[in-house]
Amino acid sequence: MEAMTRRRVSNIDELxxxxxxxxxxxxxxxxxxxxxxxxxxxxxxxxxxxxYLSDTMLDAVRTRxxxxxxxxxxxxxxxxxxxxxxxxxxxxxxxxEPDERIEGYSQMADEAIADGYSALRILGEATEIVEDPxxxxxxxxxxxxxxxxxxxxPVIGVCAYDTxxxxxxxxxxxxxxxxxxxxxxxxxxxxxxxxxxxxxxTISGEIDVHAADLIESMGSGAAGDVRSGILDVSGxxxxxxxxxxxxxxxxxSLASEGNVVRMRGARYPxxxxxxxxxxxxxxxxxxxxx
Amino acid sequence: MTTSLVHDALIYASDEEFLAHTVPFLREGIxxxxxxxxxxxxxxxxxxxxxxxADANEVLFVDSADVxxxxxxxxxxxxxxxxxxxxxxxxxxxxxxxxxxxxSQNWLRYEPIAHEVFANEPLHVICPYDSRIxxxxxxxxxQRTHPRVQPPATxxxxxxxxxxxxxxxxxxxxxxxSAALSMRVGSDLPQMRRVIxxxxxxxxxxxxxxxxxxxxxxxxxxxxxHGEAAVDVTVWVSRRxxxxxxxxxxxAIPDPFAGYRPPGSLPTRxxxxxxxxxxxxxxxxxxxxxxxxxxxxxxx
Numbered sequence: 001m002e003a004m005t006r007r008r009v010s011n012i013d014e015l016x017x018x019x020x021x022x023x024x025x026x027x028x029x030x031x032x033x034x035x036x037x038x039x040x041x042x043x044x045x046x047x048x049x050x051x052y053l054s055d056t057m058l059d060a061v062r063t064r065x066x067x068x069x070x071x072x073x074x075x076x077x078x079x080x081x082x083x084x085x086x087x088x089x090x091x092x093x094x095x096x097e098p099d100e101r102i103e104g105y106s107q108m109a110d111e112a113i114a115d116g117y118s119a120l121r122i123l124g125e126a127t128e129i130v131e132d133p134x135x136x137x138x139x140x141x142x143x144x145x146x147x148x149x150x151x152x153x154p155v156i157g158v159c160a161y162d163t164x165x166x167x168x169x170x171x172x173x174x175x176x177x178x179x180x181x182x183x184x185x186x187x188x189x190x191x192x193x194x195x196x197x198x199x200x201x202t203i204s205g206e207i208d209v210h211a212a213d214l215i216e217s218m219g220s221g222a223a224g225d226v227r228s229g230i231l232d233v234s235g236x237x238x239x240x241x242x243x244x245x246x247x248x249x250x251x252x253s254l255a256s257e258g259n260v261v262r263m264r265g266a267r268y269p270x271x272x273x274x275x276x277x278x279x280x281x282x283x284x285x286x287x288x289x290x
Numbered sequence: 291m292t293t294s295l296v297h298d299a300l301i302y303a304s305d306e307e308f309l310a311h312t313v314p315f316l317r318e319g320i321x322x323x324x325x326x327x328x329x330x331x332x333x334x335x336x337x338x339x340x341x342x343x344a345d346a347n348e349v350l351f352v353d354s355a356d357v358x359x360x361x362x363x364x365x366x367x368x369x370x371x372x373x374x375x376x377x378x379x380x381x382x383x384x385x386x387x388x389x390x391x392x393x394s395q396n397w398l399r400y401e402p403i404a405h406e407v408f409a410n411e412p413l414h415v416i417c418p419y420d421s422r423i424x425x426x427x428x429x430x431x432x433q434r435t436h437p438r439v440q441p442p443a444t445x446x447x448x449x450x451x452x453x454x455x456x457x458x459x460x461x462x463x464x465x466x467x468s469a470a471l472s473m474r475v476g477s478d479l480p481q482m483r484r485v486i487x488x489x490x491x492x493x494x495x496x497x498x499x500x501x502x503x504x505x506x507x508x509x510x511x512x513x514x515x516h517g518e519a520a521v522d523v524t525v526w527v528s529r530r531x532x533x534x535x536x537x538x539x540x541x542a543i544p545d546p547f548a549g550y551r552p553p554g555s556l557p558t559r560x561x562x563x564x565x566x567x568x569x570x571x572x573x574x575x576x577x578x579x580x581x582x583x584x585x586x587x588x589x590x
Contacts, residue, residue, distance in 0.1 A: 190480055208479050209511050238483060240507050241561050269500050269569075276568050277561065278553040 009180050012038045012158070017119045020150040020194075022143075022178035023160040024171055024185050028057065031160055035061050035123065036068040038158060042121035043075055047156070048112040051123040052086040080117070087128055095134035098142040102149060102225070109153040119154040127162040130170065141218040144177040144193050148225040151195035158182075176205075177218065192235070193218060199228035200264065201250070204235025207243030216246035223253035234265025234290050241277065244270075248279045261285040296414040297405050299436035299443075301429055303421045305337060311440060312386050313341045315416055319384035320348045325375030329357045329367075330388040330418065338386075358390035361400040362550065362567050365407055369552040372411055382412035389417060391428060396574075399457045401435035402450035403550050454546045459574035463531050463587035470527045474520040475510055482510055482523065486534075489525060493532050494590060501569040502588045506534050508562030509584050513538035517581065530589060531571065537583035543575060 009021060012034050025031045035051070042049040053061055062083045066072045075081035090096055109120040130139045143159065150157055159178065161171060168186035175181045176189035191205035193215065201222060207215060231251060233239075239247070251261045263285040266274075271287060274280070302308045312328075316338070319326040327350040328338060335354075339346040350371065357367040368385070375383050391397045401417070408415075419432045433443035435453060471489055475482045486506055490499040506523070513521035517538030526533045545551075549563030563584070567573045570586035577583075 206480060206483070208507065209515075210479065238503065238507075240504060240511065241565055242511075268497050269504060272501070273504065273565065276553075276565055281554070 007180050009182050012182065013041045015041070015156050015158070015180075017154050017156055018150050019156050019180055020147045020178050021158045021180040021182050022171075022175045023158055024163050024166075024175070024181070024183035025160060026163045026184065028162065031125070031162075032057060032061055032064060036065045038121075038123060039065050039072065039081065040069045042156070043069065043071060043080065045119070046117055047119045047121040048079075048108075048115070048117040049075070049081045049121045049123070050108070051081075051083045052089050053083065053123075053125045054086055054128050057125060058083060058085060079115075086125055087132070090126075090129045091132055091135065096129070096132065096138060096142075098138055098145060098221075101142065102145050105146070105149060105155065106153055109149075109155050113154060119156060122155065122157045123160070124157070125160045127160070127165050130161070130166060130174075136170075140173045140177055140214070141221040143174060144218045145222050145225050147177055147179055147193075148195040148201070148222055150179070151197065152199060152227070173214065191215065193222075196230075196232055198230060199226065200230035200232045201226045201254075202232040202235060203247065203250075204233075204237075206238040207236065207246065208238070208240045209242040212240075212242035212246040215243070216249045219246070219250035220253040223250065223257050226254055226257075226259070228262070229254050229257075229259025230262045230264055231285075232264045233270060234267070236267065236270065239270060239273070241273070244273050244277055244279065248274075248277075248282050251285050252283045255283055262288055264288045265290040294410050294412065295405065295408050296438075297408075297436055298414075298416045299432045299439045300416050300418045301421050301432060301439065301441060302418055305334075308334060308418060308420075309337060309341050312338060312416060312418065315384060315414075316342065316349055316386065317345060319414075320345055322382075323380070324414075325371075325378070325380035325383040326350065326385070327352060327371050327375075327383065328386040329354045330386055331390075334388065334418070354388065354390050357387075358392070360392075360572075361396060361403060362573075364389070364400060365404065365550055365552070366568070368404070368408065372408075372413065382414070385413060385415040387415050387417050388419075391424075394460070394462050395457070396459055396462070398431055399454060399459065401431070402448075402453040402457075403547060405435065406450040406454075406547050407551050451546055458576065461533075461572060461574045461585055461587065463533060463572050463589075464528060465533050465585075466526045466528050468526075469524045471523075471525040473523050475514065475523060476520050477514055479507065479511060479514070483507060486523065486525065489527075490532065493527050494588060498588055498590065502532065502534070502586075505566040505569040505586055505588075506536065508566050509534075509536035509586070512562055513540075516540055516543075531587045532590075533585060533587045535583055535585040537581065539581040541581070542577045543582045548575065549573065 039049050112120040129135050171185055172187040172189045175185050176192050179194050191207050194202050196202050254261050300311050316326050329352045335351055358364050433439050433445050434448045437447050487503050490502050510521050517540035519539045522537045524535045549567040551560050571589040572587040574585050
């Protein structure tokens, strides 16, 4: 079995529209020093830049950006650049609501374009959010939906996590639902879920009983965002019975959204297992080759 | 009306006796609009067609050699036939199923397995046994594995669980003396797949290697989930086959019909074994004092 290729970036400056990065940092100073470059790249491309940060970082980062990025003060004044408390934006004294957040970013992206910007560039320092009890279990599923959003709207997203506070397993799950990763992750994910250029949900890597329930839950939760009905499984290197059940459940969720389910790129023995498990009795899927 | 399995045996000693019971049975099925299917020898099939005349067009004749390639293939074949009849709107099915016994003693397990896995199907099946050519052992076995026998049985019916408990599966694929690989798996399935996968890729054609990895992974995952200690995986390679045994310490596999129940009726544990049995060329389950072991053979 081939190892899954990790999609890594080494430079926060060189991101383009549609990039959704999971950034694992172990030194807050490294994070604070890098943010001005991310902001500068966005302003240079006439993007609206929004930064969500923890209380402890907010002032330090804003001061650094204003000091190091030419035109940052004017950008703040004009609304091209904003800084907010992450907890206020995501939790705001009530339980985290993924639907509200995704819809909010979608509208922000539309507004940025309407206001003449080329894209919406987001930075979210999300460590405190994943530590909140109302968000922690739902966060990976939310990040998957955010990834799908970056494929259908002009959005660039960087989600930053402090590795000293986020466990290796949690970070691995988060990396699995971002298109790109930056920094050092103690545990590489063996599967990946994300979007694609045709509005598909892509599922790749190895899916087995240890992750099948999580994948089923995340994929089904994102079904409403998979407008094309396409499940791209061309990158699957291994799948077991539990994984096949999870995919069938995700396919059922897509079908219940009114989609014709198109299973793209299934490699042997996926189709054979689909037949042996009589999954056609559960959901009808059109199998397409790449 | 048949709402669950009726499983009859017909011990016959002449062609006339065979036809005297099977033809009216099939004609009644046609009249009541049951699905009707026949799996029997070519000679008996020809005789049935002649006797049924135009009614033969209402009957599905299937190739006995295809159906009875192995006990699991027979279960699959009948399950597929039942599904296709149900999809066509048939509410019940009548079958003539003359088991083509292979040389392996594992074939003695087929009738109790079929009796169990089809127990809740609206299926009336007559299993003919030709006493002219079958050994007395098999005739007695037919009497013990069917609640109703024509002519009436001289020995008692043995419930399927009890019958199966007395018939240990044996592997007919030869296992070499030396193993190609032995490993203990704690909980790291990806690592197991990497190690075993390399061997499979080397020894089997790509599609077969992929099937074998799926099957072995299911067994190991079951062993991790239900066992009490690490899982032992042993692989042998012969000219004809790759054989893998997965053994764990812990409770016995509770269902003696594990791996034989088609998907629709499965408890959660059974699906992995069903897939493993379907993908392997041969499969057996054994128990010793310390726990279960499942051995799969994959012919090249």
